[in-house]
Amino acid sequence: MDVQLNISTDEEAITPTCDFTYSWCLSCGLSEDEANRFTIAVSELISDIILFAYPHDGRAYFDLTFRHTLSNVEVIVSEVGEPFDPDRHRYNPQEAIQQGNFEGAGFRLIRRFTDEFFFINKGKEGKEFRLTKNLDLHDLDEMIELSRSQKPKEPEYEEDEVPEVQFQISQITPADAEDIAKLIYRTYEYTYPKEDLYFPKKIEKTLLGKEKLGVIARTEEGEGIGYFAVLKKEDSNIAEVGEAVVTPAYRRQGAMSKMMEKLINTARNQQLDGLMGKAVTIHPVSQRVNQKFDFVTTALMLGETNKVTYKGFDEQYPQPVSVVIDFLPLQTPHKRSVYLPAEYADILQDTYNELKIPVAPQNPPAYKMADQSDMELSINYADATALIVVHKYGPDFRSVLSDMLESLEKQEDLNAIYVDLPLDNSATPEHLPILRELDFFYCGLAPMFHRQSDYLRLQKINAELDLELVDVFSDFGKKIKSRVADEYC
Amino acid sequence: MNIVKTHKEGNKLEVKLNNAFNLTARNKLENRLPKEITHLQIDLSDCRLVDSEGVIFMFEWQNTGNTLELINPPDILFEIIEILELREHWNATITETN
Numbered sequence: 001m002d003v004q005l006n007i008s009t010d011e012e013a014i015t016p017t018c019d020f021t022y023s024w025c026l027s028c029g030l031s032e033d034e035a036n037r038f039t040i041a042v043s044e045l046i047s048d049i050i051l052f053a054y055p056h057d058g059r060a061y062f063d064l065t066f067r068h069t070l071s072n073v074e075v076i077v078s079e080v081g082e083p084f085d086p087d088r089h090r091y092n093p094q095e096a097i098q099q100g101n102f103e104g105a106g107f108r109l110i111r112r113f114t115d116e117f118f119f120i121n122k123g124k125e126g127k128e129f130r131l132t133k134n135l136d137l138h139d140l141d142e143m144i145e146l147s148r149s150q151k152p153k154e155p156e157y158e159e160d161e162v163p164e165v166q167f168q169i170s171q172i173t174p175a176d177a178e179d180i181a182k183l184i185y186r187t188y189e190y191t192y193p194k195e196d197l198y199f200p201k202k203i204e205k206t207l208l209g210k211e212k213l214g215v216i217a218r219t220e221e222g223e224g225i226g227y228f229a230v231l232k233k234e235d236s237n238i239a240e241v242g243e244a245v246v247t248p249a250y251r252r253q254g255a256m257s258k259m260m261e262k263l264i265n266t267a268r269n270q271q272l273d274g275l276m277g278k279a280v281t282i283h284p285v286s287q288r289v290n291q292k293f294d295f296v297t298t299a300l301m302l303g304e305t306n307k308v309t310y311k312g313f314d315e316q317y318p319q320p321v322s323v324v325i326d327f328l329p330l331q332t333p334h335k336r337s338v339y340l341p342a343e344y345a346d347i348l349q350d351t352y353n354e355l356k357i358p359v360a361p362q363n364p365p366a367y368k369m370a371d372q373s374d375m376e377l378s379i380n381y382a383d384a385t386a387l388i389v390v391h392k393y394g395p396d397f398r399s400v401l402s403d404m405l406e407s408l409e410k411q412e413d414l415n416a417i418y419v420d421l422p423l424d425n426s427a428t429p430e431h432l433p434i435l436r437e438l439d440f441f442y443c444g445l446a447p448m449f450h451r452q453s454d455y456l457r458l459q460k461i462n463a464e465l466d467l468e469l470v471d472v473f474s475d476f477g478k479k480i481k482s483r484v485a486d487e488y489c
Numbered sequence: 490m491n492i493v494k495t496h497k498e499g500n501k502l503e504v505k506l507n508n509a510f511n512l513t514a515r516n517k518l519e520n521r522l523p524k525e526i527t528h529l530q531i532d533l534s535d536c537r538l539v540d541s542e543g544v545i546f547m548f549e550w551q552n553t554g555n556t557l558e559l560i561n562p563p564d565i566l567f568e569i570i571e572i573l574e575l576r577e578h579w580n581a582t583i584t585e586t587n
Contacts, residue, residue, distance in 0.1 A: 093574035
């Protein structure tokens with residue numbers, strides 16, 4: 001869960017903010033020393049903001065957002081004070097010693113005490129500083145070794161000797177958390193990419209928080225043999241198909257299909273509007289399964305995850321992995337008004353048709369621009385990607401977006417940057433050329449992805465990709481790939 | 490509350506800092522420093538966090554010919570001194586009582 005603090009530019013706020021930061025770091029799993037170093041980095045940053053960001057404003061406010069995953073902690077500091085670029089304030093020890101000029105000392109400490117330090121200039125929308133620290137997964141490594149030594153030996157069956165097993169499927173509850181963790185490591189050892197699933201407490205927490213919806217398959221003896229779950233998106237009433245596993249000894253008996261059926265029905269009964277899944281394109285297996293359940297491919301995201309070695313594939317895949325977005329509407333969609341940019345109207349309309357979502361394309365009227373643009377940035381450090389979601393267009397749209405991109409590209413070697421544009425916003429068609437000038441091209445439709453609305457997803461790729469290696473299964477997916485390839489080349 | 494105790498004796502001021510030696514503590518300390526003080530003893534026994542504001546204050550204090558005595562400074566202080574490349578010019582007296 002994110003924590004957000006709105007801090008006054010009063011120096012008395014520094015110590016309590018740092019006290020909170022330190023405690024929060026500890027509770028996220030940082031060691032005392034690392035928590036202290038990270039807290040010092042935060043202290044340096046907020047001290048600089050208090051001292052220098054608002055020279056003409058006696059009392060202003062700025063925001064701190066605390067986020068954490070199993071693998072890192074992140075603090076985002078947002079302020080709208082005077083323009084500033086930390087790169088122009090480099091520490092010089094000779095000047096410090098000889099002239100007492102310590103300018104840039106704080107930023108040197110920030111860089112040393114964090115794993116990533118990002119400065120995002122958002123133009124008139126202000127500035128964002130992102131500090132991250134990776135969590136030491138030493139404990140997890142120990143667990144891996146332990147589990148390998150204790151891992152129960154799985155029976156090995158020839159294909160024609162698979163035992164007939166009766167199993168029952170039920171919706172998961174917090175009490176299933178430990179069985180799910182066991183199921184994951186019995187199946188994948190510790191190669192499953194979602195590390196949270198090795199921690200029963202983490203699973204339990206997501207179930208108690210209603211963030212996860214899933215089913216578990218059990219034998220008549222109660223042994224867990226399969227698990228399938230979707231994760232609800234925070235900003236929309238859809239969920240992502242995220243976690244699926246069947247113990248090898250019980251595969252090829254329809255457990256996965258039955259779990260998927262049960263999960264779709266459960267999600268539908270819970271009034272979710274849709275399910276989406278990201279299926280890798282290094283092989284067609286996941287896409288094929290999705291299509292069997294009437295998912296429609298709506299987008300192709302190039303370079304979405306970093307290079308990976310997948311069990312069962314002899315060679316390492318030679319480039320960042322692209323994924324397709326597969327989507328399944330769960331309720332009867334209402335007819336919606338959309339503003340489709342002329343350049344993509346045909347393929348977007350075709351995608352809506354494939355999804356059987358009725359739309360009424362509108363001609364953009366004279367629209368009223370917001371006072372300022374509203375854009376939300378999230379960075380996936382592990383996969384070297386970023387997503388910018390546009391909520392509102394203001395007169396500053398071009399400059400804010402350009403500044404954000406320049407900041408991102410100057411500081412980090414990102415494989416891909418994606419931008420979501422709201423299709424229910426009449427200003428979207430007119431703003432598309434700005435994105436095209438900035439080298440963004442078609443990615444696809446992101447149905448109901450944010451605030452219950454549909455978005456046009458564009459992408460800008462910084463890695464060299466061979467699209468021949470991108471394996472798209474469905475016919476419509478191939479059509480999207482063709483469109484993407486035309487613009488990528 | 491960053492400063493928990495101060496004691497003045499002649500030209501010496503003894504200060505005990507709590508929790509953090511940061512911008513807040515620095516400003517409070519500067520406000521409590523009479524001109525006649527030339528010897529500053531800072532007890533950092535309960536101070537976990539020291540940032541650049543604290544380090545710069547101490548560096549400037551000793552570099553203007555004053556005496557600086559630190560009691561039980563945390564390890565992070567020396568790490569910051571190394572990072573800021575100030576070690577060769579750091580002359581504080583260190584007292585360990587723990």
